Amino acid sequence: MHLAYPAVLAALLFCTGLYGVLARRNAILVLMSVELMLNAVNLNLVAFDVWLSEAAQDTLHSGQALTLFTIAIAAAEIGIGLAIVLAVHRNRGTSDIDKLRDTAEGPEADGPDSDAAAAQADRAGKAEAAA
Amino acid sequence: MTLAVATAAVAGVTAAAPAHTAHTALTGAAAETHGFLSPTGVEIAFLLVGLVTFGAALVTVTTRQLVHAALWLVVALGGLAVEYLLLTAEFIAWVQVLIYVGSVVVLLLFGLMLTKAPIGRSPDADSGNRWAALTVAVAAAAALVWVVVDAFRTTWIDLDGPAAGSTAVTGASLFQNWVLPFEALSVLLLAALVGAIVLSRKAKAESSSPPVNSRATPGGSPTVPNSRNHSIGRKGSVSGTDPVEATSPGKATGSAVATSQANATSPVKAISPANTTGPAVPKPASQVKPASPAKPKPTGSAETATDLAEVASGPADVTSVPTEPGSGPAEAAADGAEPGSSPAEPATGPAKQEGAP
Amino acid sequence: MTTTTLAVLVPLLPFLGAAAGLLLGRTAPGFVRPLAVLPTLTALVLAALVAVRQGGDQAVDAHTELTPTGSVPVELALHIDGFAALVAVLVGLVATCVQIYSTGYLRDDPRYPSYAALVSLFTSAMLLVVYSGDLIVLLVGWEIMGICSYFLVGHYWETPEARAASIKAFLVTKLGDVPFLIGLFALATDTGSFRITTILGAVAHGGLDHPTLIALLLLAGVAGKSAQFPLHTWLPDAMAGPTPVSALIHAATMVAAGVYFVARLLPVFEASRAAMVVLAVMAAVTMLGSGLAALAQDDIKRVLAYSTIGQLGYMTGALAVGDRSAAVFHLLSHGAFKALLFLAAGVVIHAAGTNSLAAMSRMHGLRDRIPDAYWTMTVALLALAAIPPFSGFFSKESVLGAAEHVATGHTGHAPGAAGWITLVAGLLTAVLTAAYATRLWLLAFHGQGVEAADHGRQPLTMTVVLWVLAVPSLALGGFAYRSLPDWFDGHDLTPTLTTSVLGTGVALVGGLVTYAAWRHTSALAARAPLGAVAAHPEGDAGLVEAEAIASHAPVYGDVAYAPDPSDPGRLLLGPLHRHAAVGFHLDAVYAALFVRPVQAGASLVRFLDREVVETYVRGAGALPRLLGAAVRRAQTGNVQTYVSALLAGTVVLAVAALLVATGA
Incomplete structure (x- = not known):
């Protein structure tokens, strides 16, 4: 089999996932897109492992082992990610990524004096969010 | 390698052939045994399944129905499992089905449910960042595909030998x-x-x-x-x-x-x-x-x-x-x-x- | 103990007392008074011992060099001749009296510990100046006195007058100290040493290259310290300090330091005739101006302050005619009676509850309330007016005699012009001195009007020292003028007939004219009610005085002046009175010459800083500010935007790296 097939498919899947990460609003959809990206990497790993195990007589099967690891890590990541999304949803009432803007510069932060006030307001907002 | 060559030398001339093929496969000089425009059956199957997978992935990241996105993700991940099978990595394929299709997507669906994701079409599934995202993604895809095709256009996977990804x-x-x-x-x-x-x-x-x-x-x-x-x-x-x-x-x-x-x-x-x-x-x-x-x-x-x-x-x-x-x-x-x-x-x-x- | 050890102990003891007082003042208040009085008293005893041992013979010289200090060595040196020994005794006596007096005067003052320590430090610094044989060591004491005067004049720092006066005293004396320092360096450069003996030896061999320059530079510092025209303006204002401090500054320490310094280095000044003439003119202007101003002052302490300036003028006049024996003689007798005058004035202010002569002149029977102060002050005023046989007479006659000696042609030491200037000014000032002394005495003790309030007897510590000081005021001159030449240069200090008759005559004239004027004007006093007394007459004297000072300007319109038609000085001075009351507008001149240009310069600098420099600063900040605003807009908080930018950059970098790697 031509190696370009799986490689190109992996690249396309990766970029699809990339688009999803960048464009989706719901945090769970972003997680799904991350899964897509991880799977693209997995496909690459498997394809190259198969290629190398024949071509270079590589018997370590590092590609497949790493694929398994990636799958396990992805499972862990999805668990933690969902827990975080749930916590955020519970605290903020939303799971939309573009509404979580605590790191934004406040609009009233204009002069050097108002920086402190903005930081204070920011902190207050965060405390409120944590509550 | 040296050991392999040494054993080959001891075993005789018959052993020289696989060593030679291994060497040529590494350098990519054995392209003449494969036709680029004459795809094998495996390649066609891979291509078709790949198209389905890619299409499902595209729908996953573009659909406005959140639950549908999760279901299309099932299709994409399942397609990938098939691709693994086609690449003779059967164990990975079953793990993929088990963990991804079986548990991760279920987890994602639970997550959607718990965050009260709307059923049906939601107009604001995409953020205002989508055009920038599209640009970045297309540019990245172009660069990656170009690099990958340029690098591996004469490289072939030999799927005929013992299965590289069998469970054993x-x-x-x-x-x-x-x-x-x-x-x-x-x-x-x-x-x-x-x-x-x-x-x-x-x-x-x-x-x-x-x-x-x-x-x-x-x-x-x-x-x-x-x-x-x-x-x-x-x-x-x-x-x-x-x-x-x-x-x-x-x-x-x-x-x-x-x-x-x-x-x-x-x-x-x-x-x-x-x-x-x-x-x-x-x-x-x-x-x-x-x-x-x-x-x-x-x-x-x-x-x-x-x-x-x-x-x-x-x-x-x-x-x-x-x-x-x-x-x-x-x-x-x-x-x-x-x-x-x-x-x-x-x-x-x-x-x-x-x-x- | 050797004389040198004793002499070292003399300045050291008050210094240690000051240090201990500052350290223990808060923790052990019971030790403060012994720590203030005993070291000073011991220093007096030791100074007297040193004087007895020195006895006017060969000067005691001792020196040690702690460390090499470059081209011109600085040594810890003692140089005790007759002048130093006797002046040290005077300093010790006055300081002891002041310390004892202060224990009563500032009995309830919460800041007494630091006050007493500063007075000790002041005394120590003056004794250092007196004994020091090295000019740099002398300068150390000189500057310590400057800073101590700043603290002590500002003792009542709650009042704006005291704050302003302390700063003024410090700045004006420093204004003189800068050229003084340069003059010291120039002197040391010319002679190659800071040692007084070496310098005098070099001067005797004509080793000075720039005598006039050095002398004039040194004179600036002397004028600042000794309150000579034109740097005398700090001294009347320094009356805002407590009365014992005034006594200390005026009688023995600070103002005496300048005269003493010139007396020590008189050959340096004599090397320049121009400097001697300048000294004489300075003395004459100082004497006459201060005499006129004293006649117009309303504050009893300001009268005494101007009289100090005038008497210092006599001393500088004596120096201008090259007779330092006369100068130091007058310094000694003046120290005694001026300390007495100030301390007695403190008692008077306490008893009267006011420092205004106008208010006192409307008070009946003040002299019966404070008989000690009355009698001792009478003695001191007679000494001030140079009436025989009081001590002031002899010392002043020695000055006038020296001036006459030079004026009549004995111009070996000094130019004849200096003699004439000093003689004429001295005689005129004798009239004025007698006049304001009489005026002070009449207004303070012979007022008519309501009965003076009775605040009880004055503390014993305050009255005893008056009598102690009255003895030298009365008798020092008469007993000492014969023996003093043995201690000093050997100049004859006996009064000559001409100057005695002339001086006493003009003094009597001045006194009688003032008495006549007072007779004429005192009837007016009843018609022009005036005066205010302190709100807390039962408080200690320091509190009464502080209140009197603080209330003078609001009540009478000025710190120095009162619109009193019954003032004999007003009649005597006529149109001059208005100008004399404010010190002949010298403060206004200074304000126009120095204060306003400085303020204008300050406002110019302020303008430049605010408008010009700040504009550049703002301009420098503008571009980063705009950039910051632009970058800040990118901080939307949307993580997806950030990641998009990050990945876009990654793609660009990867493509670039690829293109470079493939050589495309």
Whole structure:
């Protein structure tokens, strides 16, 4: 089999996932897109492992082992990610990524004096969010 | 390689042919045996399934119905499983089906449900960033496809030999060379589990306290240490029912066997004397073929041994708490790794990856 | 103990007392008074011992060099001749009296510990100046006195007058100290040493290259310290300090330091005739101006302050005619009676509850309330007016005699012009001195009107020292003028007939004219009610004085002046009175010459700083500010935007790296 097939498919899947990460609003959809990206990497790993195990007589099967690891890590990541999304949803009432803007510069932060006030307001907002 | 060439020279002329093919396959000079415009059946199947997978992935990231996105993700991941099968990686394919299709998507659906995701079309599924995202994604895709095609246009995968990803081969590799990272991975999963529990418990403790009161106080901090202490206190009892640990006895026997086989001189015997008789099968397989991985880098063993010792000392104290059910092998692996015996060498790469997070 | 050891102990003891007082002042209040009085008293005894041992013979010289200090060595040196020994005794006596007096005067003052320690330090610094044989060591004492005067004049720092006066005293004396320092360096460069004996030896051999320059530079510092025209303006204002401090500064320490310094280095000044003439003119202007101003002052202490300036003028006049024996003789007798005058004035202010002569002149029977102060002050005023046989007469006659000696042609030491200037000015000032002394005495003790309030007897510590000081005021001159030449240069200090008759005559004339004027004007006093007394007459004298000072300007319109038609000085001075009351507008001149240009410069600098420099600063900040605003807009908080930018950059970098790697 031509190696370009799986490689190109992996690249396309990766970029699809990339688009999803960048464009989706719901945090769970972003997680799904991350899964897509991880799977693209997995496909690459498997394809190259198969290629190398024949071509270079590589018997370590590092590609497949790493694929398994990636799958396990992805499972862990999805668990933690969902827990975080749930916590955020519970605290903020939303799971939309573009509404979580605590790191934004406040609009009233204009002069050097108002920086402190903005930081204070920011902190207050965060405390409120944590509550 | 040198060993292979040496054996070939001893065996005679007949052995020269595979050595030659291996060499040409590496350099890519054997392109004439394959036609670029005459795809084989496997390639056509791969292409078709790939199209379906890619299309499903596209729909996943563009659909406005959130639940549908999860279902289309099932299609994409399933398609990938088929691709794995086509690449002769059957074990990976089944793991893909089991874990991704079976559990991850279900988890995602649960997440959608718990966050009260709207059923049906939601007009604001995409953020205002989509055009920038599209630009970046298309540019990245163009660059990647260009690079990949340019680099591998004369490279071919030989799918005819023994299956590279059969369960036996994968298992042998995994529990022969990748034992330590594998066990570290189990610790990672445990940590992820504990983390997920902490996060959701924190939310529960938060919701049980009156929201008005906690908002009136400037910081909700008093509840945080409480929940944290609580979760730590619960850690020991939780680990006993850990699903990962529950599956570990199955792996554990294998790992113990593989370890004891690979290094006959290692002090693992004291722990698992019964294992030496059991798995006689992997031994010849691993002796015929993998002479090469141990040999090319004999100098690296000293430093990798120290690296491994560090990695092993890290998880060793952590695992000592939850490993009562069937964790004898895990300790055996750790013990076996510390003297710096032979299986340590290939494990350094993944072991460091495990250690880093 | 050797004389040198004793002499070292003399300045050291008050210094240690000051240090101990400052350290223990808060923790052990019971030790403060012994620590203030005993070291000073011991220093007096030791100074007297040193004087007896020295006895006017060969000067005691001792020196040690602690460390090499470059081209011109600085040594810890003692040089005790007759001048130093006797002046040290005077300093010790006055300081002891002041310390004892202060224990009563500032009995309830919460800041007494630091006050007493500073007075000790002041005394120690003056004794250092007196004994020092090295000019740099002398300068140390000189500057310590400057800073101590700043603290002590500002003792009542709650009042704005005291704050302003302390700063003024410090700045004006420092204004003189800068050229003084340069002059010292120039002198040391010319002679190659800071040792007084070496310098005098060099001068005797004509070793000075720039005598006039050095002398004039040194004169600036002397004028600042000794309150000579034109740097005398700090001294009347320094009356805002407590009366004992005034006594200390005026009688023995600070103002005497300048005269003493010139007396020590008189050959340096004599090397330049121009400097001597300048000294004489300075003395004459100082004498006459201060005499006129004293006649117009309303504050009893300001009268005494101007009289100090005038008497210092006599001393500088004596120096201008090259007779330092006369100068130091007058310094000694003046120290005694001026200390007495100030301390008695403190008692008067306490008893009267006011420092205004106009208010006192409307008070009946003040002299019966404070008979000690009345009698001792009478003695001191007679000494001031140079009436025989009081001590002031002899010392002043020695000055006038020396001036006449030079004026009549004995111009070996000094130019004849200096003699004439000093003689004429001295005689005119004798009239004025007698006039304001009489005026002070009449207004303070012979007022008519309501009965003076009775605040009880004055503390014993305050009255005893008056009598102690009255003895030298009365008798020092008469007994000492014969023996003093043995201690000094050997100049004859006996009064000559001409100047005695002339001086006493003009003094009597001045006194009688003032008495006549007072007779004429005192009838007006009843018709122009005036005056205010302190709100807390039962408080200690320091509190009464502080209140009197603080209330003078609000009540009478000025710190120095009162619109009193019954003032004999007003009649005597006529149109001059208005100008004399404010010190002949010298403060206004200074304000126009120095203060306003400095303020204008300050406002110019302020303008430049605010408008010009700040514009550049703002301009420099504008561009980063705009950039910051632009970058800040990118901080939307949307993580997806950040990641998009990050990945776009990654793609660009990867493509670039690829193109470079493939050589495209």
